Amino acid sequence: MKLRLIAATLAVMALGGTTSIMAEGLKGTPETPLAIVESQKDSASILPDQYKSYATQMNTVVKDYKNGYTFTIPWRVADGVMLDMDVRSESEHIQGYSFNLAGPTQDDAYTVSFTKRNNTPQDGVSQKEWNTTWYGVPIKGMSSEEYLSIWRQHSNAFEHNDIVGGFFSKKGATSARWDKTTPKSYAEMTSTEPVQSVFEAEFIMDKDPTHRYNLVSTYAPIQADFMEAGLMEHTIPSFELINKKNSNAIKGGVKQFLTGTNDISVAEGIKFTYPKGFTRLNEKGKIAFTKHNIRLDVESFTIPVQAVSTGMPTMMGKQMLGDYYLKQLVEVNKASITRYETHIIDGNVMFYLAGHMKNPNTSDTSAAAPVSFGATIILGNEGNVAVARMIGPSGVSLATPELIDILDGFRLTTTLNTNQSSQVL
Numbered sequence: 023m024k025l026r027l028i029a030a031t032l033a034v035m036a037l038g039g040t041t042s043i044m045a046e047g048l049k050g051t052p053e054t055p056l057a058i059v060e061s062q063k064d065s066a067s068i069l070p071d072q073y074k075s076y077a078t079q080m081n082t083v084v085k086d087y088k089n090g091y092t093f094t095i096p097w098r099v100a101d102g103v104m105l106d107m108d109v110r111s112e113s114e115h116i117q118g119y120s121f122n123l124a125g126p127t128q129d130d131a132y133t134v135s136f137t138k139r140n141n142t143p144q145d146g147v148s149q150k151e152w153n154t155t156w157y158g159v160p161i162k163g164m165s166s167e168e169y170l171s172i173w174r175q176h177s178n179a180f181e182h183n184d185i186v187g188g189f190f191s192k193k194g195a196t197s198a199r200w201d202k203t204t205p206k207s208y209a210e211m212t213s214t215e216p217v218q219s220v221f222e223a224e225f226i227m228d229k230d231p232t233h234r235y236n237l238v239s240t241y242a243p244i245q246a247d248f249m250e251a252g253l254m255e256h257t258i259p260s261f262e263l264i265n266k267k268n269s270n271a272i273k274g275g276v277k278q279f280l281t282g283t284n285d286i287s288v289a290e291g292i293k294f295t296y297p298k299g300f301t302r303l304n305e306k307g308k309i310a311f312t313k314h315n316i317r318l319d320v321e322s323f324t325i326p327v328q329a330v331s332t333g334m335p336t337m338m339g340k341q342m343l344g345d346y347y348l349k350q351l352v353e354v355n356k357a358s359i360t361r362y363e364t365h366i367i368d369g370n371v372m373f374y375l376a377g378h379m380k381n382p383n384t385s386d387t388s389a390a391a392p393v394s395f396g397a398t399i400i401l402g403n404e405g406n407v408a409v410a411r412m413i414g415p416s417g418v419s420l421a422t423p424e425l426i427d428i429l430d431g432f433r434l435t436t437t438l439n440t441n442q443s444s445q446v447l
Contacts, residue, residue: 052248054078055241058132061100061125064338068345070352073359076345082121082364083374084136085430087266089117091235093136094260096252100125101337104369105137107443113139113234119366119447125338131218132249133240134257141226141234153196153226161189161197169199182206187222194262196226202250208243219243221250223258230263237261285433289322289406295431316414317383318428323407337371337447340401344373347399347409355379357395361421365398367430371447372400374429376421383413396420398429403436 066077080098102121118137143152166188187201200223208217223237241249285293300311309320351357357379376396384390397411
């Protein structure tokens with residue numbers, strides 16, 4: 023695990039702030055930091071010209087059904103880990119994700135972490151009082167100045183740092199707060215060491231009062247506009263609680279599935295959830311389904327790109343696989359891509375694409391009529407590749423949440439662990 027990732031994780035454990043300079047407003051679209059651009063040169067070289075922006079500006083959608091939440095980062099990530107650990111602090115247990123946006127060869131660190139931790143009242147106060155006060159003072163109507171003044175009385179962090187922050191409104195939250203900490207050495211220009219701002223947002227949700235959800239991001243102060251625009255306009259609004267899925271539940275009886283479980287073996291180390299509402303087609307050697315005018319094919323194959331298909335499946339390697347698949351759809355199937363995203367579902371990394379293309383099921387593809395499509399591609403730890411692809415009439419949208427969830431039904435049966443408390447994504 024890279025040192026930056028460890029540093030971001032420690033920041034998550036040590037700090038407890040949260041969300042936004044929203045009132046100040048952000049003008050224009052800030053340029054992507056050079057460190058992030060440089061770390062994604064390979065992606066930029068693979069992607070077709072009209073889609074090169076996906077090399078950095080690409081949604082990374084995280085859905086954690088086991089722990090019941092989702093959030094989106096509006097950027098392509100360089101690497102990441104999934105955390106699940108007990109800690110010796112009032113957080114007691116921390117579960118979540120930590121990402122680097124720039125690779126290890128870049129000087130500037132850009133990290134984003136999102137974690138769920140226990141929210142246990144201290145000093146015998148009730149859960150309600152604990153969730154609605156700031157150091158014992160009711161937060162209702164509290165100004166940013168009051169928030170910082172009270173914090174200053176209980177912390178020495180202000181001695182060497184410039185700190186801004188306050189409470190803000192978030193749908194479904196009992197309380198939500200933010201802060202940004204920047205070492206004073208940056209303003210005074212007295213240090214030659216790289217300086218990082220730390221931005222935090224923390225939510226206590228109405229429907230989950232015994233947990234805190236914490237966003238932490240580190241970045242160079244000069245890139246505050248870029249990072250804060252993404253965090254405040256995309257990541258923070260995207261966070262919400264979701265229903266937990268019971269992967270072993272078989273609603274409606276065993277007949278709903280091919281076997282007594284809801285998993286179909288696609289390739290060594292890769293399984294796919296049987297698509298509810300679809301009918302299995304009796305096609306020899308194929309995993310195919312249909313529902314009304316939609317066809318779903320699930321297949322596995324090997325690819326000729328050695329850097330992707332062999333060795334440890336790093337995040338970069340998995341992304342390269344997605345990039346080559348997008349390139350193939352554009353060049354071979356004359357596809358027009360409207361969505362290309364990284365999807366991390368309970369720790370399984372896959373890539374989702376949607377748009378229109380020439381019907382791939384027609385023998386003469388060049389003369390084929392256009393169709394709508396949605397697809398998810400995944401690289402397993404054994405070097406196997408699997409794709410789930412839906413095809414429908416050109417006027418039908420396949421990018422509905424329900425259909426995307428079906429395409430994201432892949433599950434890896436093997437994972438790469440660094441230790442008992444973290445999994446490399």
